[in-house]
Amino acid sequence: MGKKKTTFNISKIDNFSEWYSEILNKAEITDLRYGVKGFVVIRPWGARIIDKMYRIYESALRATGHDPAVFPAVIPEGNFKRESSHVEGFAPDVFWLESVKGDDKLALRPTSETAFYDMYNIWIRSYRDLPMKIYQRANVFRNETKATRPLIRSREFHWIEAHDAFATKKDAEEQVQDDIRMTEEVMHKIFGVPFLPMKRPQWDKFPGAEYTVGADSIMPDGKIIQQPSTHLISQSFVKAFDVKFVDEKEKEKTPWLTCYGPCMSRILASILSVHGDDNGLILPYTISPIQVIVVPFSPRDDSGEPNGKGVGDAVDKIRADLMAEYIDVKVDDSDKRPGEKFFFWEMKGVPFRIEIGEKELESGEVIVFIRDTKEKISVSIKDLPETIKNLGAEYDERLIARADEFFGDKVVDCKDKDTIKKALDSGKIARFSFCSAEKEGAECAEYVEKELSARVMGTRADLNEKASGKCPICGKKASVVVYAGKSY
C-alpha cells in the first residue's frame, strides 16, 4: 500500500482473476480466512450491499404477488429423494447431516423444492388456493467439487427462491416470462448487470424441470456467469409430491409449478466485476451502503478545532438534510488526512464525496466528487439533497449504459468450428446454427465442451431466431440458433 497512481497494481482488464481476489479483500467484501473450503465470511461492507439487494428484490417479488416464508434448512432424505431426476441432479452435491437421529437422514438444502412441495401438498386443496406464490430469502448448500471461487461458486450461497403454483400451464409459463422480466427490471435496470435470457438445452435443464431459462451474464474476462434461472417444474415432479387441487368443476387436477432463484451473492460478484475499475469498486448509487461520504477539511486559520470541527455545524446540517431525503450519508471525521480518506472511499465504491472546508462555508458551495467519472463539481449547499438525488439517478444510468456497451459487442455470429473457436478464444460469445437443443444435440454440445472448452448456453428465450444451414459440429441440418461461451 505504497504511493501509487491507482489503488491497484493489477489491471481489471488484463488480469481479472487477480483483480477480483484483490478487490474482495481490499474493499472488505469477503474474508477467506475462515479456512473451510468454499465457505466465505461476508464482511460488513459486502453484507450491507447484499442487504440492499435483498430489499430491492423482495419488494419486486411482493409487487408481483409473492409472499415471504421461512423454511427449515434441513430436508428429510425421504422428501429429497422422491423425484428421481432431481435426486440424480443434486445428490452428488448434498451435505448430509449424519449425526441426527431419526428414520430419515437430513440433507442440508441445496435448493428447497422438496421442502416447499411437501407443504404445498398440504396447503393446496382447491383452485381458490391458486396461484400460490411464496418466496424465501435463504442460504443453501452445495458440496461443489469444482474449484470454488468466492461469491462466484461457493459451497454456501445466499439467494431468494420463489416457488409458485398455478392452475394451468399457461399461467405457469406466464410466470416464467414474468421472472425473466423481473431479472431485467432488477438485475439489469437497477444493479446494472446485463444478461441474455437463454432457454437451456434439454441436457442442461434444472433436474426435475420441464424446461429452464437462465440469465447469462458475462465477466470482464469474457467468461459466462449464470445468474437467476427460472424453471417450469415437470409434472412428474409434481406427481411425486402428490400436489393436487380441485377445480371449479370439482375435478382433481395437478397444478403447474415454477421456481425462480436469484442469487444475491453471485449477482454481487457480477456487480463488483462489471462496474469496478483500477481504483477499486464502483457501486451503483441505489445499492451502495454509503451513498455520500462527507470529508471535512480542517480550518485554515488558528481559531478552529482540528479535523474539520470548525465546519462541524455546517456538516451536521448537511448530513441531516441528506438523511431527511433518505440518502445514506456518512461523515468521515477521523484523524486521517483528507487525501487518504479520498483514496479509501473511492476504493470502497462510494458514488459521491462532498468536500467542505472554510472556503465552502464562505461561498455556500461545496465540491462534489463523482466516483465513476472522477469529476468535481460545485453544488450550492442548500440544493444538496435535490442535486444528489438527481446525480444519483444519472450515475446509475451511466453505469448501466457503460455495462451495456461492454456487453454489446460480445456476441459474434459464427459459421464453422474455426470461427467459433476464434470467437471463444477472444472472450466472446459465439452464436451459430446448431443441430438441436433436444437430446439429439447433446453429443455436439459435448464436443463443444471437450474440444472448444465452452458451454452451449441454449437458445434465446426472448427471441425466435431462425436457424440456417448445417450444424457446424455434426453437419446435420440445423434446427436452432444457440449461443456458446466459456463459462465459470
Next chain:
RNA sequence: GGGGCCAUGGUCUAGUCUGGUAUGAUUCGAGGUUUGGGACUUCGCGACCGCAGUUCAAAUCUGCGUGGCCCCA
C-alpha cells in the same frame, strides 16, 4: 475429473536450494508534529498452516492432511 504453483506477525515479504529460534515494510496501540489528493517521527505489541517422520538440531528435508491460487478436460 486431470495437472501445476503456493502457505512465515492483521497484511505483504526476506530467509528454504545448502538445517543452527527469523528480514524488511505496512497495519495496529501510545505520544508528538501535522491535515485542501495516500504526511513525518519516537516507542511498543505481534508470525514460521496442522499432524507425523528424519536429525543433536526443522520455517528449511520427507510423507500425509487442510486451505488458497492458476491452467486444462
